[in-house]
Amino acid sequence: MQAGDRPAHAGTATGAVPETIDRKVVSAGLVGSVVEYYDFGIYGYLATVLSVVFFAEGSDPTTALLATFATFAAAFVLRPLGGLIFGHLGDRFGRSRILAATILAMCAATVLIGILPTYAAIGVGAAFLLVAARCVQGIASGGEVGGAAAYVAEKSPPARRGFLCSTVQLGALSGALLASVVVSIVSSVLTADQLSSWGWRLPFLLSLPLGLVGLWIRFRLDDSVREEELAAEGVASAPVVELFRAHLPGLLRTLGLSTLLFAGYYVVYVYASTHLQRTGGFDARAAFWSTTVTLVVSCLAMPFFGRLSDRVGRKPMLLWAAVAFGVLAVPCFALMNAGSLPLAMLAQVVLGLPESALMGVVFATFAEMFPSRVRYTGIALGFNLASMAVGGTAPLICLWLLRVTGNPLSPAWFLVGAAVVTVATALTLTETRGSVLRTV
Numbered sequence: 001m002q003a004g005d006r007p008a009h010a011g012t013a014t015g016a017v018p019e020t021i022d023r024k025v026v027s028a029g030l031v032g033s034v035v036e037y038y039d040f041g042i043y044g045y046l047a048t049v050l051s052v053v054f055f056a057e058g059s060d061p062t063t064a065l066l067a068t069f070a071t072f073a074a075a076f077v078l079r080p081l082g083g084l085i086f087g088h089l090g091d092r093f094g095r096s097r098i099l100a101a102t103i104l105a106m107c108a109a110t111v112l113i114g115i116l117p118t119y120a121a122i123g124v125g126a127a128f129l130l131v132a133a134r135c136v137q138g139i140a141s142g143g144e145v146g147g148a149a150a151y152v153a154e155k156s157p158p159a160r161r162g163f164l165c166s167t168v169q170l171g172a173l174s175g176a177l178l179a180s181v182v183v184s185i186v187s188s189v190l191t192a193d194q195l196s197s198w199g200w201r202l203p204f205l206l207s208l209p210l211g212l213v214g215l216w217i218r219f220r221l222d223d224s225v226r227e228e229e230l231a232a233e234g235v236a237s238a239p240v241v242e243l244f245r246a247h248l249p250g251l252l253r254t255l256g257l258s259t260l261l262f263a264g265y266y267v268v269y270v271y272a273s274t275h276l277q278r279t280g281g282f283d284a285r286a287a288f289w290s291t292t293v294t295l296v297v298s299c300l301a302m303p304f305f306g307r308l309s310d311r312v313g314r315k316p317m318l319l320w321a322a323v324a325f326g327v328l329a330v331p332c333f334a335l336m337n338a339g340s341l342p343l344a345m346l347a348q349v350v351l352g353l354p355e356s357a358l359m360g361v362v363f364a365t366f367a368e369m370f371p372s373r374v375r376y377t378g379i380a381l382g383f384n385l386a387s388m389a390v391g392g393t394a395p396l397i398c399l400w401l402l403r404v405t406g407n408p409l410s411p412a413w414f415l416v417g418a419a420v421v422t423v424a425t426a427l428t429l430t431e432t433r434g435s436v437l438r439t440v
Helices: 010-014 019-045 047-054 061-077 079-093 096-114 125-155 158-189 192-199 201-205 207-219 227-233 239-246 248-278 284-312 314-336 341-367 375-391 394-405 410-426
Strands: none
Touching: 019 047, 019 061, 019 096, 019 125, 019 158, 019 201, 019 207, 019 248, 047 061, 047 125, 047 192, 047 248, 061 079, 061 125, 061 375, 061 394, 079 096, 079 125, 079 239, 079 375, 096 125, 096 201, 096 207, 125 158, 125 341, 125 375, 158 192, 158 201, 158 248, 158 284, 158 341, 192 201, 201 207, 239 248, 239 375, 248 284, 248 314, 248 341, 248 375, 248 394, 248 410, 284 314, 284 341, 314 341, 314 410, 341 375, 375 394, 394 410
């Protein structure tokens, strides 16, 4: 436990949070992540189709795909801004209302993509509209994850915080899994011409019912920090200023730990589908189903990793996952390029496990780094700075490495570099398993 840890509220202090609230806490954190990562996932999985739909017909396919992934990355540039805006509001006025606003904005932007005109209809304007919608997604998602993590952590007893916080990231993988399943089904049922002419819209439009369910759940939440507690502790008038002045080490650790998490997520769960098609020689359906199997295994494993961190600690779990990533990246990419679908699928599943472990542990770790006055802002800013640097850019970096080096193993070295950063950061951690969340 870190020195100076004090209870955020009575339930957190004693750990006597009734088991009956677990379901409500889980649904509160999980639902937004499902919507966010479903929306981001379908864009990545449909990248090869969108490159034809929204960018110049007849251009070099690699150039068009690079443009599509650059648009993918544009949303991540604005995620830190979303973290600052929604983090400021969430730390000053509470979590629940802000979490409802983020899911509303995310859903609206995704549905908008589903009804956009194409390049064939309005020319280059289609790409501009796509970028605008992605920017709204980026701002909304930047505010989603920090608030969801703070809310679940503050509602969780210390002994179960790792397990319950892992459900926020379980929502992220479940959203990506749902996206992969939807895209796999659509691509299996429709012909290539149908998919590129109108079928690609269906996964985006499905975000509407998902978002409505999420809004219903979020509007029924009570806040995780009560008004009388805010009055007693004092509200930070400028959370980001206080964050940089008093909690910079925590912010830097959040950034460092998130580096591999984002690099791994968008390489293993998003880019790998493209890699299997372009360098592995597999068709789109095989690549989609390989990703789907990987996501299923990772989803099943994640709660186990969260619970394990409640028993053995956050630091050992983070170190194990980061080292495993660094060691396994090159041989797993070699298997992806071996021309055997079972081996390629096995390699993707193996790489998904340390990613699942990182995702299952980090949010409890982040919440234990910051006091409630800046917790939303601290998690959102550090997490989203990493997303901007190595998350949305990961598919673009991998494609660029392939183009420059001609080496199909080059994306693996990107993962190795990210693993070095996260291992170095994890070594600086003080163990916080079972600690009481700080208020100041």
